[in-house]
Amino acid sequence: MYEKERQLLYEAHLTLEKYGLVAYTSGNVSLKINDKVLIKPSGVPYSSLKPSDMVLVDLSGKVIDGNMKPSVDAATHLYLYRNIEWAKSIIHTHSTFATTFAVLEKSIPVLCTAHADVFGEEIPLAEYAPVGSEAIGKAVIKVIGKSGTVLLRKHGVIVVGKSLDDAVKKAVFLEEVAKMSYFALSNQRVEPLDPSEVDRLNTQYHTKYGQAGNS
Numbered sequence: 001m002y003e004k005e006r007q008l009l010y011e012a013h014l015t016l017e018k019y020g021l022v023a024y025t026s027g028n029v030s031l032k033i034n035d036k037v038l039i040k041p042s043g044v045p046y047s048s049l050k051p052s053d054m055v056l057v058d059l060s061g062k063v064i065d066g067n068m069k070p071s072v073d074a075a076t077h078l079y080l081y082r083n084i085e086w087a088k089s090i091i092h093t094h095s096t097f098a099t100t101f102a103v104l105e106k107s108i109p110v111l112c113t114a115h116a117d118v119f120g121e122e123i124p125l126a127e128y129a130p131v132g133s134e135a136i137g138k139a140v141i142k143v144i145g146k147s148g149t150v151l152l153r154k155h156g157v158i159v160v161g162k163s164l165d166d167a168v169k170k171a172v173f174l175e176e177v178a179k180m181s182y183f184a185l186s187n188q189r190v191e192p193l194d195p196s197e198v199d200r201l202n203t204q205y206h207t208k209y210g211q212a213g214n215s
């Protein structure tokens with residue numbers, strides 16, 4: 001069932017690994033298909049992960065298809081799908097520079113045009129919540145904005161996408177922006193971009209950048 005989606009979800013995991021956003025078994029991606037969700041199995045290393053390993057669950061977490069347990073973060077993903085209408089794909093990583101901000105308990109200010117383009121706002125920081133229940137999802141909902149991207153205090157990041165590609169793109173750009181911001185803030189005091197310029201860039205990027213039909 002859902003062979004094409006399994007392959008795409010598998011490839012999204014490999015993309016995260018290619019960009020160095022995940023290590024060994026950490027991180028996970030899910031894809032919403034109507035009222036079901038495909039998600040990475042728990043504790044399977046990227047080196048042995050297969051498309052057929054992806055676990056199909058319903059929105060309450062009941063396994064519909066799959067021989068393995070779903071990711072321990074499944075409850076977080078499912079809570080967000082139940083509460084964000086436009087959510088079609090969700091990514092969780094501990095990518096180093098974004099997680100460094102989460103560990104420092106700091107949001108990421110908008111310091112450069114790429115941040116304004118892709119996210120259009122500060123990346124907010126959620127309150128601390130334990131793994132394995134709906135608590136992380138509830139903490140994310142409290143602070144999530146139009147970027148669909150949130151830092152999990154002392155933990156990692158959650159990216160909510162309008163599609164699988166949108167989520168992967170934001171996860172990759174988030175780490176790039178976090179890296180640049182970390183080095184900039186480490187060296188000297190820097191001023192954020194003017195909020196009106198952030199809005200202008202973000203609107204321009206989402207309406208004029210790229211080829212017609214792309215998001």
Ligand SMILES: [Zn+2]
Nearest residue numbers: 093094155156
């Ligand atoms: Zn985690």
